[in-house]
Amino acid sequence: MSAIRGGSRARTRQAILDAAIEVLARNPAAPLGDVAAAADVGRTTLHRYFAERGDLLAALREEAGRRLGEARDRARLGDDSGASALRRLCQEFFDLGDVLSLLFREQVAVDGEGCDENFEAMVRRGYEDGSVDPELPPIWLQSLMWSQLYAGWHYVTECQVSRHEALRLILRCVDGAVTPR
Amino acid sequence: MSAIRGGSRARTRQAILDAAIEVLARNPAAPLGDVAAAADVGRTTLHRYFAERGDLLAALREEAGRRLGEARDRARLGDDSGASALRRLCQEFFDLGDVLSLLFREQVAVDGEGCDENFEAMVRRGYEDGSVDPELPPIWLQSLMWSQLYAGWHYVTECQVSRHEALRLILRCVDGAVTPR
DNA sequence: CCAGAGTGGAACATCGATGTTCCACTCTGG
DNA sequence: CCAGAGTGGAACATCGATGTTCCACTCTGG
Numbered sequence: 093m094s095a096i097r098g099g100s101r102a103r104t105r106q107a108i109l110d111a112a113i114e115v116l117a118r119n120p121a122a123p124l125g126d127v128a129a130a131a132d133v134g135r136t137t138l139h140r141y142f143a144e145r146g147d148l149l150a151a152l153r154e155e156a157g158r159r160l161g162e163a164r165d166r167a168r169l170g171d172d173s174g175a176s177a178l179r180r181l182c183q184e185f186f187d188l189g190d191v192l193s194l195l196f197r198e199q200v201a202v203d204g205e206g207c208d209e210n211f212e213a214m215v216r217r218g219y220e221d222g223s224v225d226p227e228l229p230p231i232w233l234q235s236l237m238w239s240q241l242y243a244g245w246h247y248v249t250e251c252q253v254s255r256h257e258a259l260r261l262i263l264r265c266v267d268g269a270v271t272p273r
Numbered sequence: 274m275s276a277i278r279g280g281s282r283a284r285t286r287q288a289i290l291d292a293a294i295e296v297l298a299r300n301p302a303a304p305l306g307d308v309a310a311a312a313d314v315g316r317t318t319l320h321r322y323f324a325e326r327g328d329l330l331a332a333l334r335e336e337a338g339r340r341l342g343e344a345r346d347r348a349r350l351g352d353d354s355g356a357s358a359l360r361r362l363c364q365e366f367f368d369l370g371d372v373l374s375l376l377f378r379e380q381v382a383v384d385g386e387g388c389d390e391n392f393e394a395m396v397r398r399g400y401e402d403g404s405v406d407p408e409l410p411p412i413w414l415q416s417l418m419w420s421q422l423y424a425g426w427h428y429v430t431e432c433q434v435s436r437h438e439a440l441r442l443i444l445r446c447v448d449g450a451v452t453p454r
Numbered sequence: 455c456c457a458g459a460g461t462g463g464a465a466c467a468t469c470g471a472t473g474t475t476c477c478a479c480t481c482t483g484g
Numbered sequence: 485c486c487a488g489a490g491t492g493g494a495a496c497a498t499c500g501a502t503g504t505t506c507c508a509c510t511c512t513g514g
Contacts, residue, residue: 100482100490121302123471134492139473225445231432232442235424243420251412261413264406265450273449281460281512304501315462320503 105141107131109155112148117193124148153198156191163188169210174218175270178237179263181214185241186259196242208234218270225272233270240266286322288312290336293329298374305329334379337372344369350391355399356451359418360444362395366422367440377423389415399451406453414451421447 111131115122124145128138142148163184169177185192215233218224224233244262247253292312296303305326309319323329344365350358366373396414399405405414425439 104490124473125471135472136474136493137491140491144473145471225449227445228442232428235428236421236446239420239424240417243416247413247416261409264408265417268406268450268452268454269446271449285460305503306501316502317463317504318461321461325503326501 104133104137108133108138108141108148109151112152113155113190113194116152117190152194156195159188159191160185160195164208164210169214173221173223174214174216175223175267177214178218178224178233178266178270181211182237182241182262182266183259185237186244186255186262189245192241192245196238222272224270228270236269237266285314285318289314289319289322289329290332293333294336294371294375297333298371333375337376340369340372341366341376345389345391350395354402354404355395355397356404356448358395359399359405359414359447359451362392363418363422363443363447364440366418367425367436367443370426373422373426377419403453405451409451417450418447 108127108131111133112127115127115130124138125135127148128135131138138148142151164181167177167180167184169181171177172180188195211234212230215224215228215230219226228236240262244258247261248255248258289308289312292314293308296308296311305319306316308329309316312319319329323332345362348358348361348365350362352358353361369376392415393411396405396411400407409417421443425443428434428442429436429439
C-alpha cells in the first residue's frame, strides 16, 4: 500500500533533506554522493527522490523557508517593544542552526530590495517606542542581525563555545548596536 | 631582456590576481576561464602564470594577506583608546572591498584558535581604559567586526548605498556593541 | 627591419560530478 | 510464505572544468 509505505518514503525524503542541510551548509559545492552518505542512503536512492541537483536545492530552499517562517511566527514580532521583538527574533533564528549558514548568503542578498514587511513594521514600532535608534534603517538592521547570527553560529561550530554563551553575546551586541545613544 | 619584459610579466600577473579577487569574491567556485576573461587574458596565459588552480589560490591568499597586513599597519592599533583603534581598523579593513568577501570565511574560521595578537592587545587595552566592555572576549569581537564588515560590504554591492554611508552604519553599530553599558 | 618575449586560440586528454539503467536484495503487510 | 515497495551497488554515458601542447600572431628593444 502506497499509503502505508508512504511513511517510509516521507522519512527517507526528510533524512536526505536534513543531511543536505548539514552537508551543504559547510560546503555548498559538496557532491551529491556526500549528501547521500550523510543521509545513510545510496546515491541511487537520492536520485530517486530528487532527480537533479536543482530539485534537491529547490526542496531545500522550501524547507529552509518553512523553518524560517515558523521561527518568525514563534517570535511574535507584533508584541512588546521593537527591540524586545528583535531580541526574540534573533533567539528563534539562532536556534535554526545549520539552516542559518544555508540561508545567510541568500538572505543578505535577496532582501536587497524589499525587506520583510513584518520585520520593517517591528523596526518602525521600535523607532516610535524609543527602543530602536531611528538612524538605523530596517534593511541595515536585517543585515546586521543576519551577520551577527552567522558570526555567532561560526563561533559555536568553530570555537569551543556553548550555544547559550554565543546567543548571550549576540543579544548583548545587537542590543548595544540598536539602542539609541 | 627578461629584466625589461619583466615589467610586462608583473603587470599581467597583477591583472590576473586583481581579476581573481573580483571574480572569486562573488563565486569561489568560478571556473578559471571566467577569471581569465575578467583579466582580459587568454586562459592559456593564465595557466602560464599559475599552472594549477591551487597555485592561483595560494598567490591570492598571499596577496590578500599582504593587503590585510598593510591595512592593519595603517590602523596603528597601538594608539589611542582600544575602541578608537578598533574604529580605525574597521575603517581600513572596509576599504579592502572585494578582498573582504574573499577573506571573510577563512578569517572567521581560521582565527578560531589564537586570534591576532595585535588585535588582542588592542582589546585588552580597551578593557583597561574603559572603552571596551570586558564581557566581550577578543575572539568574539573579531568575529563581530568581520561579520559587520561583510554585512556592510554586501549592503554596498547589493543595495544602492554609498560606501561612506555603509561605513557610518558599521562604525555606529560596532561602537554601540562594544561600549560598556 | 629582426629576434625574441609574450600572448591567444584551437585541439586534445583527463578527471570528477552527474544522472541513468539494471539487477539483486530486504523488508513488510497480507 | 509471497507480492510488491523500497533500496543499494555496479556499470555506463555525458558534461563541464582543468591542464597541456602547439602554432601563429603581436609588440618592442635593438
